[in-house]
């Protein structure tokens with residue numbers, strides 16, 4: 617019997633939505649959910665890339681109302697639970713209740729790593745609805761393992777059943793992930809599980825996930841073909857194959873996942889995330905991956921380089937939710953060039 621057991625969550629239809637500019641159609645969602653469900657992936661996340669109610673001028677409009685997509689996903693899934701992401705303040709309990717009515721069974725409440733207290737009400741509401749609850753501490757590299765563990769404690773005390781170390785910038789390298797996961801496991805003492813969400817900016821998404829599992833994480837995120845924000849996520853099919861080789865039990869069908877990645881998702885992809893100059897810069901300086909497309913748009917508009925914008929955003933320490941301030945940086949860089 618394997619020493620390690622892990623529950624995979626696939627977020628192609630949420631984090632992958634960033635790379636798709638939030639253009640997934642209902643038919644695409646149905647096909648991807650069917651394929652992931654056939655591969656026995658236990659949790660599938662479906663929402664606008666920025667979570668419930670993310671469809672907006674600031675974050676980019678969804679092609680199809682996310683509630684329609686959530687319901688379609690719930691209709692297609694036989695064994696998988698459908699998860700939704702929410703950022704308190706953007707998504708509210710009103711949207712959470714509607715997502716639940718449409719069939720969502722899991723909510724992942726995402727906050728900046730120092731702001732766990734803004735999730736308390738959302739966890740209370742989700743538990744009252746009978747949903748599974750997950751906390752998502754974004755940009756987890758920005759604070760020490762000990763400080764992160766204190767934030768995880770706030771989430772667990774509010775009713776969160778699994779707290780994730782989230783490498784939103786793909787900045788972490790091996791022990792960065794392991795030390796944070798260990799600190800959370802020590803702090804939570806079984807009051808909540810610990811998860812890990814990796815990105816590929818420095819090509820460590822899968823390796824960091826292995827380190828996270830060995831440090832005690834029991835839930836790991838991925839996306840098919842690594843479709844996701846910035847340089848993309850840890851690819852679910854690679855995680856599954858690597859875990860199989862390492863005797864880490866996932867319960868998924870690796871061949872069915874490879875089919876899902878290659879035959880089902882690949883033809884839908886309009887922009888494949890890569891480790892290019894801008895996304896490597898995000899990993900190097902620790903900038904939120906969701907900023908990439910915003911920086912590219914500002915770069916084109918103001919005639920400056922996206923990687924320069926992202927480097928400056930890193931110096932200024934911006935966090936998720938400050939997307940509009942990327943324009944300030946682009947304007948400032950343009951003025952410096954004159």
Ligand SMILES: CC[C@H](O)CC(=O)C(=O)O
Nearest residue numbers: 631665666667754784906
């Ligand atoms: C919108 C939140 C963000 O994309 C969540 C996430 O996947 C991350 O921080 O990596």
Ligand SMILES: [Mn+2]
Nearest residue numbers: 631784813845
């Ligand atoms: Mn992500």
